Amino acid sequence: MNTTFSINVFAQIGLTQDLLPLLKKSKAGRIVNVSSILGSLAVNADQNSGWSAVKPFAYNASKAALNMFTVSLSQSLADTGIKVNSAHPGWVKTDLGTSAAPMDVTEGARTVVELALIDSDGPNGQFIHLGEEQPW
Known part of the structure; x- marks a missing residue:
């Protein structure tokens, strides 16, 4: 879990913190966190979803944490013009x-x-896959 969270959450938070001063100077700052549908609590809770059998806990929990970071950051930067979203590739x-x-x-x-x-x-504080909003 430590390794997975270090890569999927803490590294992205650290990079964002390092780049935020430059993004705030931009006219169109964009932060895109690369998440996964496996980080969706709604998808994980739905035993009938196509992903119900895929339960690597550390990975799923790390992507859920990254999604929470996306929500929190998008709200804290709402008045800056910086858009923050999560992407399910x-x-x-x-x-x-x-x-x-x-x-x-x-x-x-x-x-x-x-x-x-x-x-x-465009969207802000959303979880997107191929132009469609995904459940958190």
Whole structure:
């Protein structure tokens, strides 16, 4: 758990803290936390979801914590123009996703790139996958 949280939560919080002074100077600061649908409490609680059998606790809990960081940060920066969102890239062919995953890396990057490029009227404090809001 320590290693997983260090990578998935604490490193992202530290990087955000380090870059926040520069983002505050930007006209269109964007923070996109790469989460996972496995970090959704609603999905984890639904025994009928397609993900109900996937329960790596440390990973799921770390992504849920990252989502909470997204909510908290988006609210604390609401008056700055900085948009903060979580992205679920999908099940992607990576070392973690394995070759069984249906999406290649380019497809998996789509949500992250779209959120990084949103306009000032775009989402803030949301959990998004391919343009659709996901349950927290």
